[in-house]
Amino acid sequence: MGRIDALGEGVQGLHLGQRVGIPWLGHTCGTCRYCHTGHENLCDHPLFTGYTRDGGYATAAIADARYAFPLGEEGDDIDLAPLLCAGLIGWRSLVMAGEDARTVGLYGFGAAAHIIAQVAIWQGRQVYGLTRPGDRKTQDFARDLGAVWAGGSDEAPPEPLDAAIIFAPVGALVPAALRAVRKGGRVVCAGIHMSEIPAFSYDLLWEERQLVSVANLTRQDGIDFLSLAPKIGIRTSTTRYPLRDANRALDDLRAGRFEGAAVLVP
C-alpha cells in the first residue's frame, strides 16, 4: 500500500498522490504464450513483489504501473493491505471453485478465508469453516463471520460440499477435502507450497471429483475483486507488526495467536 510520488514516462491513468496497492504478481512479460492467452498468472517470466522484485518490504518502491491498483480514499491502509494478497488469491480460488458451488468448505481459516468467506456469503453461498482440530477460537471467528458451520479439519461437515478450498499448506488436507466434497465436487489448493500429499484411495477422487491448484493472479482478478470489495463492505481483521518483527509475525501465525491477517508496517 502506498501513494504515488513519481510517475515514469508514458504512464497513463494514474496520478501523483494517488493511493495504490501492489499485489504479489508485480510484472509479466506480455509476450509468452500464457500472457497471450489470458493466463498471465502463469507467465514464463514474471516478477513477484517482495520476492523477485525489490520494494515489497520497503518505505518506497518502484512498481510496474500495470500492476499498481488504485484503491480510492475509503478505508485504512492497514485494513486494505490484506486484500492485495490474501484477498486476491482467495478471490481467484473462489472463482476456481465454480459459480455453481453453493456450499464451500474453507480449510485453514486465516487471512484468505476470513476475507473470501465474506465474499462467498455475499454471493449467496453457504460457507463451512474448517480449522485445526480443537481450535475453538478460530471456529467461533468463522461463525461470527457468517459460516453456517465450523469444525475441525478432522471432522466431516454435516453435508457433502460442492467445493472445498485449501488455504492451509498441509498436504494431508487434500484427501480430507476430497472426502468432504460430493460427486463431481472440486477441491482447490490455494497455496504456493504444501507439505507432501499422502497416498489416498482412488475412490476419493472417483465420481468426477476434481483436484486443482491456483497460482498467482491476473490483472483482471485485481480489477474484478477490488471493485467488488467496497460493495460487499469486506471487513478485515488485522494485527499489525513493525517490519523488524516480521519473524515474530510468522511465529504468531504458525502458533495461531491471531485471527485474520498480519500486516507488516515498514
Ligand SMILES: [Zn+2]
Ligand atoms: Zn508472459
